[in-house]
Amino acid sequence: MAKGTLYNKVWDRHVVDHLPTGQYQLFIGLHLIHEVTSPQAFDMIGEKGLKIAYPLRTFATVDHIVPTQSQARPFADAEAEMMMGAIEKNVSKFGVKFFDFKSGNQGIVHIVGPEMGLTQPGMTIACGDSHTSTHGAFGTLAFGIGTSQVRDVLATQCLAMDALKVRRVNVNGKLKPGVTAKDVTLFVIQKLGVKGGIGYAYEYGGSVFDAMTMEERMTVCNMAIEGGARVGYVNPDQTTFDYLKGRPQSPSGDKWEKALAYWKSVASDKDAIYDDVVNFDAADIEPIVTWGITPDQSVGVNDKLPDVATFSADEAKTVELAYKHMDLKPGAPIKGTPIDVAFIGSCTNGRISDLREAAKVAKGRHVAKTVRAFVVPGSQKVKLEAEKEGLHKIFTEAGFEWREAGCSMCLAMNPDKLKGREISASSSNRNFIGRQGSKDGRTMLMSPAMVAAAAIEGKITDVREVLK
Amino acid sequence: MSKITQIEGKAIPIEGNDIDTDRIIPARYLKEITFTNMGQYPFYDERFDAEGKPKGHPFDLPLFQGANILIVNQNFGCGSSREHAPQALMRWGIRAIIGESFAEIFAGNCTMLGIPTATVNHGEMMKLQTLVKEQPQMKFMLDLEKKTLLAEEKEYLQFDIHESKRNALVNGTWDSTGLLLANAAKTAEVAKKLPYVSGF
Numbered sequence: 166m167a168k169g170t171l172y173n174k175v176w177d178r179h180v181v182d183h184l185p186t187g188q189y190q191l192f193i194g195l196h197l198i199h200e201v202t203s204p205q206a207f208d209m210i211g212e213k214g215l216k217i218a219y220p221l222r223t224f225a226t227v228d229h230i231v232p233t234q235s236q237a238r239p240f241a242d243a244e245a246e247m248m249m250g251a252i253e254k255n256v257s258k259f260g261v262k263f264f265d266f267k268s269g270n271q272g273i274v275h276i277v278g279p280e281m282g283l284t285q286p287g288m289t290i291a292c293g294d295s296h297t298s299t300h301g302a303f304g305t306l307a308f309g310i311g312t313s314q315v316r317d318v319l320a321t322q323c324l325a326m327d328a329l330k331v332r333r334v335n336v337n338g339k340l341k342p343g344v345t346a347k348d349v350t351l352f353v354i355q356k357l358g359v360k361g362g363i364g365y366a367y368e369y370g371g372s373v374f375d376a377m378t379m380e381e382r383m384t385v386c387n388m389a390i391e392g393g394a395r396v397g398y399v400n401p402d403q404t405t406f407d408y409l410k411g412r413p414q415s416p417s418g419d420k421w422e423k424a425l426a427y428w429k430s431v432a433s434d435k436d437a438i439y440d441d442v443v444n445f446d447a448a449d450i451e452p453i454v455t456w457g458i459t460p461d462q463s464v465g466v467n468d469k470l471p472d473v474a475t476f477s478a479d480e481a482k483t484v485e486l487a488y489k490h491m492d493l494k495p496g497a498p499i500k501g502t503p504i505d506v507a508f509i510g511s512c513t514n515g516r517i518s519d520l521r522e523a524a525k526v527a528k529g530r531h532v533a534k535t536v537r538a539f540v541v542p543g544s545q546k547v548k549l550e551a552e553k554e555g556l557h558k559i560f561t562e563a564g565f566e567w568r569e570a571g572c573s574m575c576l577a578m579n580p581d582k583l584k585g586r587e588i589s590a591s592s593s594n595r596n597f598i599g600r601q602g603s604k605d606g607r608t609m610l611m612s613p614a615m616v617a618a619a620a621i622e623g624k625i626t627d628v629r630e631v632l633k
Numbered sequence: 634m635s636k637i638t639q640i641e642g643k644a645i646p647i648e649g650n651d652i653d654t655d656r657i658i659p660a661r662y663l664k665e666i667t668f669t670n671m672g673q674y675p676f677y678d679e680r681f682d683a684e685g686k687p688k689g690h691p692f693d694l695p696l697f698q699g700a701n702i703l704i705v706n707q708n709f710g711c712g713s714s715r716e717h718a719p720q721a722l723m724r725w726g727i728r729a730i731i732g733e734s735f736a737e738i739f740a741g742n743c744t745m746l747g748i749p750t751a752t753v754n755h756g757e758m759m760k761l762q763t764l765v766k767e768q769p770q771m772k773f774m775l776d777l778e779k780k781t782l783l784a785e786e787k788e789y790l791q792f793d794i795h796e797s798k799r800n801a802l803v804n805g806t807w808d809s810t811g812l813l814l815a816n817a818a819k820t821a822e823v824a825k826k827l828p829y830v831s832g833f
Contacts, residue, residue, distance in 0.1 A: 190813055311715070
């Protein structure tokens with residue numbers, strides 16, 4: 166059993182009780198909500214005559230259903246408008262702080278939490294969204310939960326949870342030029358599989374993660390769940406503290422030192438014990454592209470698509486389904502696969518550093534005539550910053566559409582969708598069948614710079630060759 | 634809340650590893666602000682063609698109508714945390730799921746709705762799937778106290794289930810709000826000791 170890890174320390178400090186079921190009652194320090202998975206939870210609170218136990222520890226924003234061409238109300242989609250109305254009514258009725266369009270702080274919930282300074286080391290965090298693991302970048306235990314659990318957090322500020330095992334995922338050495346945090350996280354998933362993390366929290370460590378910025382660490386932790394790990398985290402360090410300094414909700418003045426003491430105390434001990442340790446060499450990582458229907462079906466951009474025979478009999482069925490859905494052939498190079506749509510955005514890669522990397526590729530070039538390309542900033546703040554830096558001009562001059570903040574075509578709950586059998590190069594996190602709004606649509610996941618390169622060339626391209 | 638100890642009924646197989654919650658319920662149905670209609674949508678895009686005609690998915694085959702025990706393979710329910718997925722299955726009629734493995738969040742959501750997620754190994758699953766396909770009228774009984782699956786009243790196999798989930802179901806505490814609320818005073822104590830809760 167793991168001992169002395171950040172997971173153990175944060176868990177222990179938040180345990181309220183060992184429940185008769187054998188589960189643990191865990192206090193949740195920060196609860197984030199959005200419009201899609203909260204209305205039913207608020208209804209249950211109302212129906213049961215319950216109150217919100219700690220209303221100041223819940224924060225709301227809207228992201229999944231918001232249109233990105235215009236945020237003007239009422240929305241053209243009546244269902245989306247109704248959903249928007251429901252969260253507005255609920256936050257006002259129950260006294261929950263709401264980062265709405267007018268606030269200038271609206272955006273994807275996993276981008277808003279960190280940029281507001283709400284996400285801090287040593288917290289437990291829950292949100293009705295599987296990509297809550299993103300917040301683990303700050304050294305938190307952050308859980309994606311379902312709606313009945315959202316209800317529990319609202320009513321009690323607690324969750325009934327089972328303890329996880331802890332796997333240390335080391336990536337040491339130096340990344341090659343052009344290899345990004347997205348490639349690192351896709352690489353780990355490729356090696357450990359989409360089921361490999363079931364029952365585990367992933368602690369990412371080693372020189373590669375040490376050297377990453379907070380935004381890069383967020384990209385890595387965001388996709389822990391795609392490897393089956395509900396929780397992924399990086400131990401807090403000076404990079405974490407520097408990011409938090411001066412954020413709206415960060416501690417300030419003499420409280421800063423007290424906060425630092427707590428934050429430092431939760432980091433894993435040097436002699437911590439893990440349930441499992443895996444080691445990877447940074448030099449083995451190339452820019453990665455997914456070719457299938459699960460995030461572990463991926464290859465390096467200069468590799469060929471794998472033979473079905475290289476998979477176990479058991480996995481072969483999924484692989485065959487993937488080839489059929491994607492209409493790709495084993496043995497073919499992935500480079501050169503034509504694309505129809507390019508999407509840059511999402512909680513995985515919708516932050517300012519992602520847009521800067523994509524803009525470097527877009528600058529002075531033009532999107533291929535066959536490609537519909539768009540950039541969706543992860544939050545209103547990201548959008549404002551990008552516009553201050555002139556990135557929007559680079560994108561629009563290159564033929565990308567420049568949109569308002571939201572989840573957009575990561576899950577296509579708003580008007581941004583693939584049509585028919587369109588194939589997208591996407592900086593998002595899931596290549597599931599139907600994920601981007603068309604049941605026959607196809608998704609290839611990659612880094613934002615690789616998406617920009619694919620948009621320019623009209624096909625999957627090694628971004629390093631474009632930038633040469 | 635009811636104690637869930639035994640689930641009797643016919644089984645329905647859905648084959649394949651890594652069936653994600655987007656496949657179980659496409660995101661467009663998440664725009665409804667209640668779970669009321671979710672029973673109409675499970676596996677929608679795999680069941681119906683563009684004109685809305687059934688394509689012969691097990692959920693539409695006459696021989697599996699009325700089935701309530703879902704039989705699946707590995708990592709079932711991966712991806713999005715949407716509770717709409719187990720809600721859709723439950724409202725269609727599913728009361729228990731037997732699989733080789735389940736995604737963590739999905740299994741937790743099922744427990745919250747009183748749906749057991751039982752696991753068996755790959756070999757046993759192959760046998761069970763074949764049995765259900767060959768004899769869809771077979772009556773099964775999932776016994777959570779004995780962790781046994783009976784087929785036509787005879788013991789067919791032993792399954793595993795996470796012990797805390799099993800306890801929650803058999804003791805009738807699977808809807809956890811009550812348990813958690815009862816500890817309100819202890820919760821306040823824990824909160825008080827956390828430096829960030831008081832703003833440091």
